[in-house]
Amino acid sequence: MAVDAARALRDRALPMEARFTALFRLRSLGDDRSVDALLDALDASVEPSALLRHECAFALGQMRAGRAIERLIEVMEDEGEDGMVRHECAEALGAMARRESRAIDALTRACGSSTREVSETASLALRKLKSGSVDTGSTVGSAKERASANERVVDGDDESGATPYLSVDPVPAMAASTPMETLERVVLDDTEDMYARYGAMFALRNASYASASSSDACADVLGRVLATSESALLKHEVCYVLGQLQSASPGARDALVRCLEDAREHPMVRHEAAEALGSIAHPSTKDYLETFAKDPEPIIAESCEVALSIMRAEQDNVFIGVDGTVAVIGT
Numbered sequence: 543m544a545v546d547a548a549r550a551l552r553d554r555a556l557p558m559e560a561r562f563t564a565l566f567r568l569r570s571l572g573d574d575r576s577v578d579a580l581l582d583a584l585d586a587s588v589e590p591s592a593l594l595r596h597e598c599a600f601a602l603g604q605m606r607a608g609r610a611i612e613r614l615i616e617v618m619e620d621e622g623e624d625g626m627v628r629h630e631c632a633e634a635l636g637a638m639a640r641r642e643s644r645a646i647d648a649l650t651r652a653c654g655s656s657t658r659e660v661s662e663t664a665s666l667a668l669r670k671l672k673s674g675s676v677d678t679g680s681t682v683g684s685a686k687e688r689a690s691a692n693e694r695v696v697d698g699d700d701e702s703g704a705t706p707y708l709s710v711d712p713v714p715a716m717a718a719s720t721p722m723e724t725l726e727r728v729v730l731d732d733t734e735d736m737y738a739r740y741g742a743m744f745a746l747r748n749a750s751y752a753s754a755s756s757s758d759a760c761a762d763v764l765g766r767v768l769a770t771s772e773s774a775l776l777k778h779e780v781c782y783v784l785g786q787l788q789s790a791s792p793g794a795r796d797a798l799v800r801c802l803e804d805a806r807e808h809p810m811v812r813h814e815a816a817e818a819l820g821s822i823a824h825p826s827t828k829d830y831l832e833t834f835a836k837d838p839e840p841i842i843a844e845s846c847e848v849a850l851s852i853m854r855a856e857q858d859n860v861f862i863g864v865d866g867t868v869a870v871i872g873t
C-alpha cells in the first residue's frame with residue numbers, strides 16, 4: 543500500500559489532488575517506507591511543487607518522524623528554498639517534541655533568518671521545545687486530516703511519539719479556564735507576544751469544540767484576526783484553525799475569501815485560506831475556488847485544486863484514491 547502511494551506521490555503526470563491523496567495516505571501509514579517517500583518529495587530537485595514539498599514537511603512533523611530531522615534542518619536552512627517550505631520544516635522540528643541538540647541549535651540559528659516566516663516559526667518552535675510543555679491538539683478535523691489519521695492505535699504516550707490528536711498544535715493552547723474576553727483581546731492584539739497569541743487562538747478553537755453555542759462567536763473573532771493582523775504567520779494558522787472548526791459563520795467565511803482573493807497577501811496565507819474554504823465546504827465558495835484554481839501563482843492554483851477535492855470529500859465523506867478506489871473517511 544505504501545508502495546502504491548509512494549509511486550502516486552512521485553507521479554507528476556497525476557493531478558495534484560491525486561498526489562495529495564497519496565500524501566495523506568503515507569502520513570496515515572507512518573511506516574519507514576512512507577517516511578522515505580515523503581523525504582524524497584521534500585527535495586526541490588525532485589519535486590517542483592512548493593505546495594507539495596511544504597505538505598511533506600508538515601506531514602513528517604505531524605508523524606514525528608525522527609529520521610527526518612537531519613533533512614528538515616537542511617531544507618529549513620536552504621536560503622534558495624521557498625519560505626513556506628522552510629517555515630514548515632521549522633514547525634515540523636517543533637512538532638517532533640524531541641529536545642535534540644541538533645534541532646535546538648538549528649532552530650536557534652533560524653531565529654536570526656531574514657525571512658520573517660522562518661524566524662518567527664523557529665522562535666515559536668524553540669520556545670515550545672524548551673518549555674517541555676504538554677502537547678495540545680485537535681481530535682476532530684477536516685476530511686484532509688481524517689484521511690491522514692494515524693493508523694496505529696495510540697493510547698497516550700506511545701514510544702513512536704504518536705499522539706491521540708489528528709493534529710498537534712505548534713504552541714500549546716492556553717488553559718481552558720482563561721476567560722473568553724482575555725483570549726479575544728490577546729489574539730487580536732498585534733503588539734502581543736506571538737506565542738501568547740497562538741495559545742489564545744488554540745484555546746478559542748477548543749472552546750468552540752466544547753460548546754456549540756460559542757462556536758460561531760469564536761470563528762468570528764478569528765475572522766477578525768484575518769482582517770486586521772499584520773502577521774502572515776499568525777494569519778496562516780488562523781486559516782488552518784478555521785478549517786478545523788468548519789464553522790458556518792458567514793463572517794469567518796468572508797474573511798477567508800478576502801484573504802484568498804488578495805493578490806498582495808502572502809501565498810502561505812492564501813493557500814491556507816483556500817484549504818479552509820474547502821474544509822468548510824460551503825457551496826457559496828466553490829466558484830471562488832474554481833476561479834483561483836487558475837491563479838498564475840502555482841501555490842494558489844494548486845491549493846484551490848486540492849481545496850476543491852477536500853470540499854467534495856467533505857460533502858460525500860469519501861476520498862477518491864489514486865487507483866479510482868473510493869475510501870470512506872472516518873468522522
Ligand SMILES: [Fe+2]
Pocket residue numbers: 629630633778
Ligand atoms: Fe504552516
Ligand SMILES: [Fe+2]
Pocket residue numbers: 596813814
Ligand atoms: Fe499548509
